[in-house]
Amino acid sequence: MSELIQSIRERYLAVLDRIAVAAKSAGRDPESVKLVVVTKSQPVELVRAAIEAGVKIFGENYPEEGVMKIQFLQDFSAVEWHMIGHVQSRKAQLVAANFNYFHSLDSLKLAKKMDRFCGEAGRRLSTLLEFNVGGEDSKGGWPAWDEARWQELSAELAEVFSLPNLTVRGLMAMPPLGETAEFSRSFFQKVKRLQEYLSFQFPQVDFSELSMGTSMDYEVAVEEGATFVRVGTAIVGTRKYQTETE
Numbered sequence: 001m002s003e004l005i006q007s008i009r010e011r012y013l014a015v016l017d018r019i020a021v022a023a024k025s026a027g028r029d030p031e032s033v034k035l036v037v038v039t040k041s042q043p044v045e046l047v048r049a050a051i052e053a054g055v056k057i058f059g060e061n062y063p064e065e066g067v068m069k070i071q072f073l074q075d076f077s078a079v080e081w082h083m084i085g086h087v088q089s090r091k092a093q094l095v096a097a098n099f100n101y102f103h104s105l106d107s108l109k110l111a112k113k114m115d116r117f118c119g120e121a122g123r124r125l126s127t128l129l130e131f132n133v134g135g136e137d138s139k140g141g142w143p144a145w146d147e148a149r150w151q152e153l154s155a156e157l158a159e160v161f162s163l164p165n166l167t168v169r170g171l172m173a174m175p176p177l178g179e180t181a182e183f184s185r186s187f188f189q190k191v192k193r194l195q196e197y198l199s200f201q202f203p204q205v206d207f208s209e210l211s212m213g214t215s216m217d218y219e220v221a222v223e224e225g226a227t228f229v230r231v232g233t234a235i236v237g238t239r240k241y242q243t244e245t246e
Contacts, residue, residue, distance in 0.1 A: 004046070005049045005052050005053045006053075008050050008055070011236075015218075015231055015234055016035060019033050019035060019219070023222050026222065026224075033229060034057060034228050036057045036058070036082055036229065037058055037231060038060075038084065038236075039232065040060050040085070041065075044072050044073065051079055055235075056080060059082045059083075060085070062085060063083065063095055063098075064094065066083060066098070067094050081098070081099050082100065083095045083099045083101070084172075084230055089109060089113050092117050095114065095117075095125075096117035096121055096125060101125075101128075102127045103172045103230075104130045104140065104141075104172055105127050105129050106129075108156050108159055111127075111160045111166060112163065114127075115163035115164065115165045119164070124165050125165065125166055125167065126167050127166045128169055129141075129142065129160070129172065130171075130172045131173050132144060133145055133173050133175060133191055136176055139176075141172075141173065147193070154201060157202070161202060161204075161205050167206075169206055169207075169208065170208055170227070171207065172211035173191045173211075173212050174212070175212075178217075181217035181219065184220055185223075188212055188221050188224035188225070188226070189224055192224055195207050195225075208227070210225050211227070211229075213226045213230065214230055214231065215231050218231055
């Protein structure tokens, strides 16, 4: 095993171990948490090494970059590709035709386009709804920082749930960037309350998945109910550009 593959494998297993400890501390089954390894801005050779190191799920932020990697690594059919970054409407077709999962659906307009392109491709796309729980202008997602106004989201969300080619699986959120992992806890708790609220309002919809937690706070996210954590730097190292999505 090459040095790169070995180093990625060691860090990957270390993160899985920490996820297991966090899950058990919260009385959860560690198997209920899925680790998405974020490889945006990483070369395809590194992604191949990560596959050989045992990584099963990859998260990408940019549709064109992700599709290039998917096509280059198409022989690895057991790997899942998740789009976790903001997607412009004009790039919806790339996601609809190529990715296994979409974490960051953030508007009705995008939902309608994604649904149309999925229909044209003959696919159903598992989708998470992104909510802005911190009130930051820089963050996408439906506005959900004010719990007293959650009811105002119902009409638009109902339209999303009616789209035939999107299968909603749950929620995704990114808390404001804090200096400690503990800073994120109250935001993760708000996402969990939103999940419970929406489950009551729309009992016919599956909201079982929660995508939240990055390299700096994924253990807290697991303690608060995350079923997907998005970890890049802690496993594959730094890259040229960094954002809060992993």
